[in-house]
Amino acid sequence: MTSVGPWQKSSFSGGGDSDDCVELAAGDDTLLLRESDEPGTVVEATGAGLVALIRHLRPSTGLASTGL
Numbered sequence: 001m002t003s004v005g006p007w008q009k010s011s012f013s014g015g016g017d018s019d020d021c022v023e024l025a026a027g028d029d030t031l032l033l034r035e036s037d038e039p040g041t042v043v044e045a046t047g048a049g050l051v052a053l054i055r056h057l058r059p060s061t062g063l064a065s066t067g068l
Contacts, residue, residue: 003028009036 007023023039025032031050033043045053 004032007034 005026007025010022010024021036023034023036027044030044030046033045033050034041
């Protein structure tokens with residue numbers, strides 16, 4: 001696996017130290033995603049791949065203000 005920068009909690013996740021959150025980190029040339037309650041399971045994606053996934057999964061009216 002690529003070297004990993006520090007994990008950051010998504011601003012859309014639950015507050016506090018809850019296990020209901022998605023964490024992101026930067027790899028060498030990729031973005032890494034994991035759920036805090038399953039830190040050993042990591043999804044690796046390119047920036048373009050992650051944008052495509054978000055566009056596919058979001059409702060037609062969701063995330064419009066983020067520019068994605």
